[in-house]
Amino acid sequence: MKPAAFDYVRAESVNEVLEGLSKEGGNARVLAGGQSLMAMLNMRLAKPRLLIDIMRLKELNRIEEQAGVVTIGAGVRQAALLAWPELARTLPLLALALPWVGHVQTRSRGTICGSLAHADPSAEMPLALIALGGEVHLRNARRRRRVAASEFFLGMMATARAEDELIEAVSFPSPGGGCAFREVARRHGDFAIVACAAVATPKGVRLAVGGVADVPMARDWPRLDRSALDDALNGFAYELNARDDVHATARYRRDLVRIIGRDLVREVLQ
Amino acid sequence: MAEAAVQSASSVDQNTAEDRPWVGRSIERVEDAALLTGRGRFIDDLGTPPGTLHAAILRSPHAHADIVSVDAEAARHAPGVAAVLTGEQVKALTSSLVVGVKAPVECWPIAIERVRYVGEPVAVVIASDRARAEDAIELINVEYQPRAAVVDPLAALAADAPVLHDGFPGNLASDRSFSYGNPEQAFAEATHRFSIDIRYPRNSCTPIETYGVIATYDAAENAFDILANFQGPFSIHTVISRALKVPGNRLRLRTPPDSGGSFGVKQGIFPYIVLISAASRAVGRPVKWIEDRLEHLTASVSATNRATTLSVAVTADGKILALDWDQVEDCGAHLRAPEPATLYRMHGNLTGAYDIRHVRVRNRVVVTNKTPTGLNRGFGGPQVYFALERLVQRIAIGLRLDPLDVIKRNLVPADAFPYRTATGALLDSGNYQEAIARAVEHGQLAELRTRRDEARAQGRLYGIGFTAVVEPSVSNMGYITTVLTAAERRKAGPKNGAQATATVALDPVGGVTVHVASVPQGQGHRTVLSQVVADVFGLKPQDVRVNTEIDTAKDAWSIASGNYASRFAAAVAGTAKLAAERIAARLARVAASQLNVESADIVFAGGFVASKHNLENRVAFSRVAALCHWSPGSLPDDAGQTIRETVFWTPPELTPPDDQDRINSSLCHGFIFDFCGVEIDRTTFETRIDRYVTMHDCGTILHPGMVDGQIRGGFTQALGAALCEEYAYAADGSFLTGTLADYLLPTTTEVPEPQIIHMETPSPFTPLGAKGVGEGNCMSTPVCIANAVADALGLADVTLPLVPAKLADLVRGPEPEPPTGQSRAALTREGDRRLRGEGSASVNGAPEQVWTMLLDPQTLQAVIPGCEQVHKVSDTHFRADVTLGIGPVSGRYRADVQLFDLDPPHAVTLRGKAEGALGFGHAEGRITLEPDDRGGTRLRYSYDAAIGGKVASIGGRLLDGATRVIIGQFFAALARHAGGGAPASGFSMFALLSKLASLFGGRR
Amino acid sequence: MTRLSADGRHPVRFKLNGRPVEAEAEPRMLLSDFLRQQIGATGTHVGCEHGVCGACTVIVDGMLTRSCLTLAAQVDGCEIQTVEGLAPSPDRLGILQQAFRRNHALQCGFCTAGILMSLDHYLRRHPAPSEADIRDLLSGHLCRCTGYTPIVKAALEAAAELATTTQEKSDA
Known part of the structure; x- marks a missing residue:
């Protein structure tokens, strides 16, 4: 139960990530927290030629609140969001749902955006995104675009992300009510x-x-x-x-x- | 919910009073310091000989298929690969494993010509490291011709069932009937008769450490040196040496110092010992194999599943007169040694804790397309007691009695021990009435009943269950011969006993070393032995060093050696005591001559050997102990050597089956009485254990902390068996629980602390009075919980595991109808695991154009992503290699598609299959084309697909959804291409079938 | 940009229990295998390789980490703690380890290393946990021997003792 061989890139800038994705397309995979992807690599369900590790990119590791919208970067781990002091005030639904994501030991590594990218039909983060009507921020070497939650999930583990796109961030609107x-x-x-x-x-x-x-x-x-x-x-x-x-x-x-x-x-x- | 107090968890005995024996105290374990600091020595922690190669195993995705061909050429030339072995090559190096019954049937550690269960080894790759071996596995092409599979034990008996082995009549490996007393008369005369049908599921105790083997073949001596985390019994040593075609003295089998749990399961490693040893012989190098978790869940070993019909003749006041057992045991695809032992281990105990004199038994053993079975904690007990104790509850309900009263009415009388059961067991000691009385009092049953009444008054679903069981331990190595007739047994020669062995040695400075062949997997044998031997010599446990590694080339061992049948405390620890006492007796003579007293006046205490009457008249233990090394001439003539003593001990009570097939299947019989209160959630139908009380009489307790540890551990595994765990198979033999996210083990949030109550009735048959204790809750707890759930929900029949959805289906009324215009289910998976569906799409272009496109292989390569090497066998038959994926998951498949019933340009039927490393698919689809009113074509399709192999085992949860994604993608592509106005090229039947047949899913 | 090619072996350096270590790994090598096979730190065990059993749990840069779901290449330059670093000295057990021994919170010891790492990490940050907290934390670990309650009890005892020890230190 060992992964098939792949090249590994430790990206030092977002451009490097986008370049890698545009060059390798479907043969490349972004490695963030790895809590879904690594298990699939070990089982050889997934056999990418290239893994692009984005977790050293500080610019992706940001949580920002602006005008009632919370934007969470691709490098933000589930545990980090759960520990964010503003979470209960801005996104109470995520404060309720995050403890249900895996276990302490997987939330410490797994990312919010990674969970969205994986699009498991049983996962809590895609559910929260749909419930709150958030947006996924996609970016390739040429452009950025945002996709509404309702249009992002296409099916079991299938999303609107194109092969050359990175999920740069996700934004959740703060709900007005309960x-x-x-x-x-x-x-x-x-x-x-x-x-x-x-x-x-x-x-x-x-x-x-x-x-x-x-x-x-x-x-x-x-x-x-x-x-x-x-x-x-x-x-x-x-x-x-x-x-x-x-x-x-x-x-x-x-x-x-x-x-x-x-x-x-x-x-x-x- | 599981926050029940943990106060009762035992801690270390802090009392250091010098004069108390060490046995009976919860001292700290000598094993723990290393394990807590990462210095354990498990098999994968030990170094390997230079030049060691690593093995990976290609396994069958099919439950039942003929192997048409194995093409391993590419794998043989892959980087780092030393060899690829197929069944044929292994067969040339080995002989068949022993089969448990007399029949012209073979059993190999790798598939020969035919696969019979999902996960059966098909080829072994030996390479420089595991990753490269797995790389090469993916390059092996195996062509299978699938056969019909059978997974249900009763279905396997049907006249038209697929047959697994030609040497068995149908799939029936054994069929024996027994009669004890006069059951016919008892049934004829009884006022009441009850009967129950049980399906006991498959599960396994799944240790967290998997199997590991390091095998080295020495060609110069034609001998094998094997290190494996095998647990015994070492009767299997004979099976291995026979399979490897060497005499036993050329098979050196060693075990590592630590083993990460076994619970019986690591008995099942032996076919892999043979396989990896054969691989070492083939490549002339040491070969190491560490099983991975997917391999373990799919193909290591399992407890048996069993179909039982149990009938009872009973009086109006609940006295059981006779039992009639009809058991159909499912041993999976091969009857591996020591099976069908699971069925016969309990043969002496088919009357449980009850005084029942008339018993009829029919035992049938069948083979099915599932993983072969073997040892598992409880070993036959869970299956028997589930039937017996469910039936006791049914008797109570049927006769309007309290279940506890029915239990009490039938118990073996307290003055009847040793008590011979109708089927031959000799129950050594006990007082079941007293044990129940104490449990009822200390466990506060009255209060629990009040709780139930109050809960029910509030409309909650609350129930109480009871169980009384006899826990056998120290198996008679001859019980399995009960499967033979008396005449067959006479021909084969007697088999009986349970040789335990222990060696006690004194070194030249008086240090004490103990060696046993008990092969612990975490039970703390070293600690208990240090207590036992320290008591004999008047030393402290830390003065005694214990070695439990086994090396069959150097150590004392016998066929009964190993860690199973809860034999350690009763047999092995007692044998160590006997060995120490023999040396002590000689030392006493030595000391007596030095101290000028009689031997009988000698006492061992506080590190000295002294006169009982004058404790000041003494000599240091170490001095007496060392004398035989330094000055043997100083020893009294009659003392003999005091350096090393090995004792073999076997109890005389363990006799072979008699001519009436009565068998004392085990030496010791502990008693367990459990009761529990459970509540079922009205929304989720989850079962919550509110309280669990377990009373144990396991004879003399050697280490209370460890005894409670065994009880808690067994209880937790049993809780898993009751609520979560099942090795699930689809009707086609697909294995469905191949990851630890599908095969669900209990975690901290599900497991409460049971209330443990003890009573000690020493066994008269064992040196220390101890009995086994490790397996009892695996026998008592599943049925106790089931009885409570049946009580809570008012159910007559409950089947394990108690999956919430299953309980909901049993008690919920009809479902609200769907709103008008909405169907109940658009896409269903039937019991046969075939996926059926239908759909339609609008395509530009007239039907004729679409038809041409459908049948044009030329465009395939261009339009199907990852499609390579399209080969047109004929106008209606294509082959190709395709790479298909969804999300990050992708796999390469060899696809084969044929067209039938062509009706151009209106309709066509396609039949195809695809196979790849991730699994296989078979599909059949019908496509019809009709012109629409816009000059285009309305394409309708229906399909019927079956998917299996690795994807079904590890991705079953996502499989159906993945199917829909691929179909959706496919028609989207079709519409896009056709809509582009170019000659429609985005679609073909071939692609549809390839895709349908190549589905998979991923986890997490 | 650092690109490690699939078929090459590349140096990986990090601090293990405070000491620098270095060895080579292919990009696909898991941290669990790297620790065990390349560094020789075999105290971290491998039980499932799909992130469920928790036996391989270690701490990477202060984060609880399934080493079977982590590549060796990912932790280059990081600080890693494993079970080998828990004891204050080779002949002495730490407070948590002692509590495990006292409460018979281990039998075969195979899952123990991961559980100890989770508890060590947690108790440093949450000095007064409830039983429910501990049970939630440990639901990410599978143990087949003990039935868990002795582990929960050991954790609570260790927490209490650690709190006292810290108190004493700050008093002193």
Whole structure:
């Protein structure tokens, strides 16, 4: 269980990263915290020709708050964001969700942007991005662009990032109202069977669900009465196209979406 | 939830009173200082001989297939590669491993012509380092012809089941029936009869250190020197030497000083010892192999899964008159030694803790397309007690009795020991009634019942479970011969006993060294032996040095040597005591002559040998101990040497099976009574252990801290078996739990502290009065939790593991209907693990154009990313190499696609397969083309795919989603190309099938 | 830019438990293998190589790190702590190690090194942890022998003792 051979670049500037990506394209992989990628290399699920280590780039290791938007650079580790004193005030949803990301020992290395890049359907950071309606900042050698959360996740481990693009940062808008998060996994730290995030919106509530569909998905609802909410949740539960695996059944997932979804919606609307 | 007090965790015994024996005290472990500072010496920490090469193993992605061809040419020429061995070459260097029953069936450590389980070795690469060996593995092309697979033990018995081995009738390796007492009459006359069907799942105790072997073949002497973290039993030494075609004295098997856990599992390393030794012989160099975690989960070894029907004849007040066992044991793809031992280890104990005189048994052993089974903590106990103790609960419910009353009504009477069970076990000692009474009191059962009542009154799901079990230890090496008929046994010669060995030696300055062949894997044997021997010589434990490494070329050992069947405390520690006492007796004679007293007046205490009547009349122990080295002539004539004594001890109670098939399968029998309270979450259906009480009577306790450590460890593994752990297989034999993110071990957040209660009824059959204790909770806890969950949810049947979704399915009512216009499931995976789906796309160009494009291999290479070397076998048959990926995951595949039922330009059926390092896929699809109203084509497709191999084992969670991504990408590309107006070139049937057939997923 | 070619062996230098070490590694060599095979620091164990079991946990520049999910090349120039650096002297155990021995918080000892590193790292930063804190921290480690509770107890005892020791030092 050793990785296949690859070249390794320790980038000293973002331009070096972009140059490497534009030259090698799909054969290159950005190495940030490595908590997903390295396991895939060890299992030889991934066999890039080149790894570009971005973790020595200070300019990517920044958390900035501006006009109600928090921008987190590609080098920011999950533990660093969790320890950021402004987190609970600016992004309470992430303060709730981050402790569910892996374990202390993986959050210490893993990055926020790396988790987005990996796009595991059960991961908490993509769910938070969808729930809050954030943006992913992409950059290649020629240009920068921003992609909205709803357009970034294309499928299981598939994103809108082009092969020559680096995820430079991600930005999350601070929500105006309340938020809630809950996750069910087989054990603490496991991939979510169902993870739900609810955020109050000006007109009502947004509920986002991870772990069920191929990508985290969200629905916006106005304030609904009990039976209308149950109908909306039931519809959403079926739209997620849940499936069976060794850890849970599709029915179980739909049930959790209905029950936890209702609890969270009520919680943020109270 | 698991924050239950940890206060009861035992600490070191601080009492240093000189006159108390060391045995019975929780002294600090001598093992710990090295382990806590990173100076342990596990197999992968030890140096290797110069020139050592490293092995990697290519494993089967198929559960059942013929090997059509193995092309290893490219691998043989890869950098650093010394050799590639296939089954044929290994076969030439070895002979078949012993099969556990008499049948014309072979068992090799590598697949010969056919693979029978996912993960079975197919080729071994020997290279300069592990990474290069793995590089070369990927260059080997194996062509398989898949066969139908069977994974269910009862399905394996069906007349039309796929057959694994021609030498067994069907898949039935053994079928024996037994009758003890008069069960027919008891069943006929009983007022009540109950029956239960059990499917006990597969799991394994999965040590954190994996297998390791370093093998060196010495051509000059035709001998092997092997270092392996093998745990015994050393009866397997004979199996290995036979397979390697050398006499036993040319097979030197050594173990490293430390081993990172085993729990039975490291018995299963022996086929790899043979394989790596053969590799060393082939390359003429030492070869090292360290198993990786994926290999371990997929293909090391597993406990057996078992299908059991157990029936009982019972009186109205709950007295059990007779049992009728029908057990179908699933040993996986090969019946490796010592299987079917899992089935027979409990044969003397099929009546558990109960006084039941009439027993009927039918034992069948089947082979299926799963990893072969072997030793695992509990070894047969979990399977038996799950059936027996679930049935006791069912009797209670059926007769409206309290389950605890049914248990108590049937216990072996306290005055009946030693008690011979109907099936032959001799229960050595105990007082089960007293043990239960103490547990009920100290464990506060009454309070727990109140808790349950209160919880239920609040609408919560709360239940209580009970279990009483007898924990056998020190296996009779002859119990496995119960699988033979009496006549067959007479022909084969008797097998019985359990030789334990210990050597005590005194050095020229009076230092004491102990050596045993117990092969500890973390249990602290060295510490306990230092206590036992220190007591005999009146020394401190730190004065006694213990060596537990084994070297079969130099050390005393026998077939029963090793670490299994909880034999250390009962057998090995006692044998060390006997060896020390023999030397002490001689030293007493030496000292008596020096001190001018009788030998009987000699006492060993405080580092001196003294007269009991005058403790001042004494001589230093070291002086007496050294005398035999420096001045043997000074010893009294009758003293003999006092330098070294090796004792072999085997209990006379362990006799062979008698002609009525009664077998005393184990020497000692501890008693366990457990009860627990559990609560099930109404939303998630997670099971939370509210309280767990476990009463143990394991005879004399040698080291309380270690005994509690064994109980907690066993309890935790059992908790895993009850709640999380299963080696899951799909119906097609795909292995689904190939990582530690899929095979779920309990962690700190799931494990509560059990309340441990002790009672000590010494065994009359062992030198120290001790019995085994390490396996009991693996037998009692899974069923105790299951009984509690059944009680909480009002279920008649529960199956392990108690996966929340499974419990939810059992108790939830019908699901709310989907809103109108929405289907229940668009994409489903059926029980056969085939993935079915359908879709459609709009493509520019008339159907004729699209049709041409579909069948044009010319454009393939250009339009499919990573597509190389398209080879057109015929107009309707293509082969190609493709590299496919999703996210960072990518793999190279050899694809083969054929077209059928061509109906140009309307429809075509495709059938294809692809194989690569990440796995394989088979798919069949039907595509139809219809003109749309804009001059384009409406393309509809339906598919049916099966995916297996490594991707199913380690990426199952993501597999279906990955499929959708690839299909989506594919049609997006098609639409893009067609929309571009150029001759449509972005699509082909071939690409679709290749992609469908080449799916994979990743983790984390 | 530093580019290390796949088939070459490249020098990797870092401080291990305060002392400089150096050896060569291919880019693909994992830190766990580098420590064990190239440096000879075999106290760090390898249990799963996919980041789940925690046996290989070490500290890199103050961060808890799965050494099986880290390349040797990544830690060039870093400061690394492993189990070999925990004891105050070769013949004496540290407070945490002593608490483990006292509480029988290890049996086979294979997972122990990683657990010790997590606890050492955590207790330095959180001197008064609750049992729930310790259980959360240790949920990133798998132990198959002990059933965990003796480990939790040892950690809590060590925390209490470390707090007293620190108190004494600051008083002095």
